[in-house]
Amino acid sequence: MPAVKPVPDNYPRVSPYLAIDGAAAAIEFYTSVFGARQRGGVMTGPDGRIGHAELVLGDSVIMLADEYPEIGSRAPKTIGGTPVLLQVYVEDVDAVFAKALAAGAIELRPLADQFYGDRSGTFEDPFGHRWNVASHIEDVPPQEMASRAATAMGGS
Numbered sequence: 001m002p003a004v005k006p007v008p009d010n011y012p013r014v015s016p017y018l019a020i021d022g023a024a025a026a027i028e029f030y031t032s033v034f035g036a037r038q039r040g041g042v043m044t045g046p047d048g049r050i051g052h053a054e055l056v057l058g059d060s061v062i063m064l065a066d067e068y069p070e071i072g073s074r075a076p077k078t079i080g081g082t083p084v085l086l087q088v089y090v091e092d093v094d095a096v097f098a099k100a101l102a103a104g105a106i107e108l109r110p111l112a113d114q115f116y117g118d119r120s121g122t123f124e125d126p127f128g129h130r131w132n133v134a135s136h137i138e139d140v141p142p143q144e145m146a147s148r149a150a151t152a153m154g155g156s
Helices: 023-034 093-102 142-152
Strands: 017-020 037-044 050-057 060-066 085-089 106-113 118-124 130-136
Touching: 017 023, 023 037, 023 050, 023 060, 023 093, 093 106, 093 118, 093 130
Parallel strands: 017 060, 085 130
Antiparallel strands: 037 050, 050 060, 106 118, 118 130
């Protein structure tokens, strides 16, 4: 009998597992905005709530389910927000950001070129999750990064 790998080959070591009020609509949002693709079937409970779904985005897996307050799984809107910011690199940050806003996301930080070499912006999706989306536009050498960071943060 072959040994079972503790970390399966088709999963990264860390994957967000999102609790969502409206998981079916979130699947549509994430596939249309990010270009994620659904992997496997959606597991639905007898009450119609989604218990588990997986989306693949590049080399990452996003797991999600409807909220299940009875087991402590509550969505951001239910608990009044989220302390988590999800970082996603995309090929065309301007296009993804525009799609997100058109699909009902709220802009939290507009797109801008950053001192560290990314073009990025932040939005809250219609389900209360916050996303920082970015495209890397410049490789910044460490010494210049330190100088730029000091300038950006009010130093000299």
